Amino acid sequence: MVKTYSLENIARKLNISIKDLNKAFKKKIIREDEFKNIRYLLFKKNFKNIEKGTVVILNEQLDIIRGYPKTYRALTLYPTIKEHFIDKVVIEEKLNGYNIRVAKIDDEILALTRSGYVCPFTTKKVKKYLKLEILDEYEHYMLCGEMIGKNNPYVPFYYEEAENDVENLAFFIFDIKERENNRSLPIKDRLKLCENYNLPHVRPIDIVDKDKAHEVIKDIIIELNNKRREGVVLKDPDMSVEPLKYTTHFINCQDLKEAFYFLFDLGLDFMFSRVIREGFMSYEFGECLEDREIRAIDIGKSILFPMVEAIEKVAKGERITEDFELIFDSENDFSEFLDFMRKMKMIIKIKNIERKEDRLKVLIGKVYNKTSDKIKAYLEGALWE
């Protein structure tokens, strides 16, 4: 692989100095990767004005696909929303999947994960399920959205609306951005474009005044919680201020369950933040003692039960895995995906393969070694420091 490219041109495109660019290389903030014949640089962290997940394609014009910015969280609805927004607030549902940016570069559709890798699995699915003429006409746009459903290798979570003949998987656009400067289209324009091009997209639940938003959103959150869904993203109609997110009790507990099943692999911050959210929600929603007790019971069970389940599993001699059922259209797609997993340094175990016509249905286990090893050690008498 030839590794020469003009640092000067890249720095100019990214609007940083050559010195800073070199620094980013030295600190290993930038890594080089390729997908098919497309080589690209990838920012593994936020650096200067450049978002984590930003990609510079090493073609002649050095096309850029900027990283999707972090969405901050409101711990309280009031006064956070009132303080943050200008006037009106658009309420959209937050879907529980994985963030994807779709762009077209040199006639090739690419689907990038949050961290900036071109995911061959997702790229295939996006091309299969979406008609992407929009990117012929608006080559400088990227379609940002959530890939949801049970049959994906990142966040397997069932959605009714993701169901099709073959699998539970779908892509919903929630943002269209200029891929070189990360500017979002106003929400109206995004909705119009999605409708014109017949693209699946997230629709606003409501548009409200910022002063009343907390009341409306509280009701929406309660409803979404009852439907076992994740939460909301709040946006300025013109996308002039950054969006905010707020999630349901249901998803906080789901996250806790996951965290305590993979208890030595997921970070303490992950666990702690979910619990904190529950505290502020319980306070803000002004629960009666009975409701607060129900919330506490949910939290306690979400922590204890998955943990004991994991310990019991290891005690039986098994290892802790997270299982994904994926559908591939060919052996070649499957092997491409396995190469990608290897590149991502995921340790996976193929648990089952079913072939139907040309299609493959594969059950894959992502192995959580740290959790498996540590539980085993403690069960064998290792001391806790």
Place this chain on the structure above:
Amino acid sequence: MVKTYSLENIARKLNISIKDLNKAFKKKIIREDEFKNIRYLLFKKNFKNIEKGTVVILNEQLDIIRGYPKTYRALTLYPTIKEHFIDKVVIEEKLNGYNIRVAKIDDEILALTRSGYVCPFTTKKVKKYLKLEILDEYEHYMLCGEMIGKNNPYVPFYYEEAENDVENLAFFIFDIKERENNRSLPIKDRLKLCENYNLPHVRPIDIVDKDKAHEVIKDIIIELNNKRREGVVLKDPDMSVEPLKYTTHFINCQDLKEAFYFLFDLGLDFMFSRVIREGFMSYEFGECLEDREIRAIDIGKSILFPMVEAIEKVAKGERITEDFELIFDSENDFSEFLDFMRKMKMIIKIKNIERKEDRLKVLIGKVYNKTSDKIKAYLEGALWE
């Protein structure tokens, strides 16, 4: 304060090289402190063979008081105890107070906290409540024990057996060590000495074969849990291997309550470790679903309720404090204690003072600024990153 002392002599007494001693000074592992006219060096961390909390008195003979070693924890009773011990296991109750070493240096009784500071409050109380002739005869011993009861500035936890006419505070010896080399007396010898000198001490609950210990201890733990007590420390009769500890569900939940009341001050490790203990206990005790649910409810409530209580308190404009009621025998004792708190960089607030005869009853609040400030910020609309 004259700061000259012979590094060579100190290094020799500590059995480390001068080079290492200098390194410890440079890395600020050693700090200098004084109590009355006694100057001493203090190890703030484990360093080489020297335990955290080790003190070198800067007198002519450079007396040493070694730090009390960390007691490791069994996450499972079986097979941990069987693997760890030689033959017999002495089961003692673990009291929930603070670890103190008492030594006599140059005719002065000193009570050192775990971290190695001479605590004026504790020194006074130890001298008041104990007859310490033993240290005249055995000048090279230190009495290691737990200071327990509601009326102390570190771990205010009520014990029936700590009650006296004036306050709820008592000292129980659980170990006698040679203070210069940290060698423990065999348990029999410790018990005999304590009885001869009429010193309050922790008595063995039972002595069992290591192969059966887990069964006996499980029953003891269930009983201690019902009595709302902390747990057990397991020891080799000759103190030839390090002790182990194991705690009750009750105290795990107590710790969680504390952690989530002071939610941004106590470390995540503190919270996480308590929860992990519950997981292994629930597994090992082979609970039925009903009992496991009760445990989960206790955990959930111990997390959510104190957290909401703290948020409600801050929402009302108050700050989060931990309150201690302390008894001082004179104004001078009180002011000495305040100086010590200042030195420890504790932020305290005097909430009330009652004077009775010569005695002072003082209500002191330890202020948790980080918790107070962060909750306030989130209530005012700060975003969660």
